[in-house]
Amino acid sequence: MIIAGLIILLVIASVLFHLYSPWWTTPIATNWTNIDSTLSLTFWLTGVAFVLVISFLGWCVWRYRHHAGRVAHYEPESGRLEMWLGAITAVGVVFLLAPGLIAWGKFINPPADAATVEIVGQQWAWYYRLPGPDGKLGRADARFVTADNPLGVNPYDPNSKGNLIVNGGDLHLPVNKPVKILLRSIDVIHNFYIPEFRAKMDMLPGSESYFWFTPTKTGTFEILCAAYCGVGHSYMRGNVVIESDDDYQKWIAQQQSFTQARNGAGDRVRAAARGPGED
CATH class of the missing domain: 2.60.40.420 (Cupredoxins -  blue copper proteins)
Structure with a gap:
C-alpha cells in the first residue's frame, strides 16, 4: 500500500511541477511559433502517457499485493492485446513525429527573398x-x-x-x-x-x-x-x-x-x- 501510494504521489507531483514550474521556454523572438507548438504537443502526449503508465503501475502494485495463500496466475501470450498495444503505440509515434517533420520541412526551406x-x-x-x-x-x-x-x-x-x-x-x-x-x-x-x-x-x-x-x-x-x-x-x-x-x-x-x-x-x-x- 505504501509503495502504491508513493507511485501515485510521484505522478501528482510531476504533473504539478510541470504546470507550475518557473523554468520554461524563453520568450520567442522569431517566426517559429510552430516549433513551440510542436514542443508543447510533445509534452502533452508524453505527459498523458506518463500519467497512464505510472498510474497503472501503482494500481497493479495495490491490486496484486501479497496475500497469504494467493498463487500467481499464468497468462499466455495474447495476440489481440499485442495488436492493440502496437496500434496505440504507432498512433502515438505518428502524432509525435508528424508535427516535427512538418516544422523541419519549413525550417530548412527559406523564402526566396531571404x-x-x-x-x-x-x-x-x-x-x-x-x-x-x-x-x-x-x-x-x-x-x-x-x-x-x-x-x-x-x-x-x-x-x-x-x-x-x-x-x-x-x-x-x-x-x-x-x-x-x-x-x-x-x-x-x-x-x-x-x-x-x-x-x-x-x-x-x-x-x-x-x-x-x-x-x-x-x-x-x-x-x-x-x-x-x-x-x-x-x-x-x-x-x-x-x-x-x-x-x-x-x-x-x-x-x-x-x-x-x-x-x-x-x-x-x-x-x-x-x-x-x-x-
Missing part, C-alpha cells in the same frame, strides 16, 4: 560573413584558411571580394526580414544556437548546413554553442543584435570587405617583418 549570412565556428569563437553590395557570397573552403584569411574564403572567386567579414564581435540583423543562416565549421563539430529564436543546427567540418528565421523583436540575443567542442566550449559565446533597418545599414557601412581585411592583414605582416624604425 538574405544569406554565413556563420563560421572555430574553437572557440564565432565569425560572420555577409554579402557585399551585389548580394552574393563567394565560395569558401578550409584549404584557403590562412592567418589573413581565417574563414577560408576563396580569394579567386569574384563574388568574394565585396563580402563583409566580421571577426568576432556582434552580428547585426534587421528586424522583420527573413535571413538564411549558412553554417560552417573550421575545426570540430559545433552547434549554432539562439534560444529566443528556437533555432539551432550542427556545424560539421567539411560540410555546410543551413536554416532560416525572421527576427520579430529588436534587442540583443546570446549565441551559444550547443555541442561540446573542447576545453573552451563554455566560452564560445556571441551576440546577435536585431535592430531597425536604418541602424543595420549604419553598422554595415562600418564593416570591412574581404579585400580590405586581407590588405590590412598583409600590411601588418609586412610592417612586422620590416621591424621598428625601418621604411
